[in-house]
Amino acid sequence: MNWRLPTEITTALLLVAGLALSGSPTQGSSATGTASATLIAPATVTNDAAAELLSSASPGVLTLSIPGAGNAPASGVAGGGALLGSIEAIPTATAVTAAIATDSAALEGLLNEMSRSGGPLNKNGLLSSGQGLNLVVTHVRQTASDQGRLYAVVVYN
């Protein structure tokens, strides 16, 4: 009795088995992620406005007044005491760049006092008062009359 499978069937079975054992199809998964960004329109303080905002009651004593709604003073901040160190002007007056001073400690101390919250000035020159206000210093200038000039972009949250 010949109980072997015909050669054709055997071959077919071997092919099916070989294909099945050659590996399952690669599996993959996809997911959709979301992304967001908030682009803020800054209230730009021009050079002239900055000069108005920043005054000097006496040489080395700086006072900055940031206007609120309807130009009402939102906060008036006095630097208090003599300005330590020297602050040089950044040549590009209109460029929005980080604050640069030859003595960064003096600038940071001044801005901390101005912000009242005492938050540190980071390397981008960004200072948050914690009161819904972000003040980005573009440059600081000390004039011949020893009056400080501060140029900044002020962003109200």
Added chain:
Amino acid sequence: MKRAVSDDRSSVLLTTLFPLALLVALASPVAANTFSLTTTDALEFGSFVAGSGGTVTIAAASGLRTSTGTVLLVNSSSREARLSVSCTVDGGSDSCTTSSTYSVDPVADTTLTSGGNTMPIGSFSAYSIQTGSSSGQLASGSDTLKIGATLTVGNNQPPGNYSGSFSVTVIYQ
């Protein structure tokens, strides 16, 4: 003559029993791994001022936000996207016992939109918490995949709340 009988038996084994055994084995139930990929956290570039343009980048590994050009970053919440990658047995609650690896397909560039305004996102990067690289491993059946990217901000880009989506595909090995 003995040799002929032996060859005949081998031929029977090869041509009949072996294929049948294979079919029986293949027909037996085998536990199947079920992989899944789920977004858990969105990619947030946070708030910033456009200036005359530049880029905002969120690092996949650390979530650190950096900028180039004249883009000014404003203190705000920002982070990398996170996706949960997991593997279960037969779709049940049991985690896969073996560690599978996976690769991440390149994420296609896309855009964030706000009304009619757009900002392109590109240079997507991936980071697996399990491996510390762009390819992941499902140790104990799960992994967290972080995604970072770079957003290009145009000169005087119009302000607004921008949003968009991107697609991530992982291939399991």
